[in-house]
Amino acid sequence: MVVAAVTLVLLAGCGDESSPGSAELRGKTYLSTAVTEDGKPKTLAPNTRIRLQFMDDGRLLADAGCNSMSGKVSTDDGKLAIGDGLAMTDLGCDAPRHAQDTWLSQLLQQDPAWKLEAGRLDVTAAGTTLVLADRETADPDRPLDGTRWTVETLISGETASTPGAENAYLTVNGGRVTGSTGCNDLQGVVARTGDKLTFGEIAITRRACGGQEAALEKAILATVQGEVSFTIEANRLRLRTPSGSGLDLTAPR
Structure with missing residues (x-):
């Protein structure tokens, strides 16, 4: 099997530059806004978004529209390293979402490099770019009052x-x-x-x-x-x- 090299690009919700380390990511959730492979747009499965959530306890929670994935993640030395692999739920997904789950799981287990600069987080394994935005920016909380x-x-x-x-x-x-x-x-x-x-x-x-x-x-x-x-x-x-x-x-x- 040939696994495509990947670059993930996440747009953080603020514009501050940051140095290597995990503190910048912890407590943050990112949602995809676009994906490209070799410079060409990649279409995600219908009605799905990629979601990456960096927990305060050092875990990464991720999903691609069907199953949920989780694992301990290290962000030291400019790498997203899943030390013991990803645990994944086992829901029955249709073929497009199943394939997307597999794609995201393989991507995250390649120890991609990451760099946060001027509010933009690049997670790089070359060739493919996944663009995400801070969840609070991409999908803000609805107001309690007046919402059905x-x-x-x-x-x-x-x-x-x-x-x-x-x-x-x-x-x-x-x-x-x-x-x-x-x-x-x-x-x-x-x-x-x-x-x-x-x-x-x-x-x-x-x-x-x-x-x-x-x-x-x-x-x-x-x-x-x-x-x-x-x-x-x-x-x-x-x-x-x-x-x-x-x-x-x-x-x-």
């Missing part, structure tokens, strides 16, 4: 489910929350303090729901009562109750 957050996943303990939730959503506007359980409309009051939301009385319409609709409504109403924590990353909102149950929601890109 569509329910994507129900979280219960360590399990997750998606029971046809495409019509269920929440929207927060100041001290009010409105939305739909996918069966009934809801509205009520909510207060925000830091990373906490405290829901007050919630009123809903009285349409009879059955099956998956009823299960979905029960999970949503169990989340929007009392205090819940929330986090937003790009177009994803996570709501968690003190017990760890909750909702994952998404906003339009």
Whole structure:
């Protein structure tokens, strides 16, 4: 097998020059904006982006649109060195995404050189250029207020489910929350303090729901009562109750 030599180019979110070492990368996440091979554009699998996340504990998390990869990474001596290889999940991917997973995995295990200069990070193994931007620049966090957050996943303990939730959503506007359980409309009051939301009385319409609709409504109403924590990353909102149950929601890109 011939593995193409590769140059990765990542655009950092700030313009400061930096010296070799890991501190500049740790805590940063980068998303691809373009790829070229031998100076010609390379098309990624549909609806995918390359994501590289440099964790504070020295791990690199990466994905190419399907499986997730992780491994300890050293950035010493101007190299991205994956010491013990990459661990990868084993999801069933379609052929284009499977091939892209393999390509990214091979690329990252070539110990490519990197250089951060004037806000641009070049990771070089020659021939191919992957251009990425700081996640907060390429895909900024959506505002909590005024965004229509569509329910994507129900979280219960360590399990997750998606029971046809495409019509269920929440929207927060100041001290009010409105939305739909996918069966009934809801509205009520909510207060925000830091990373906490405290829901007050919630009123809903009285349409009879059955099956998956009823299960979905029960999970949503169990989340929007009392205090819940929330986090937003790009177009994803996570709501968690003190017990760890909750909702994952998404906003339009």
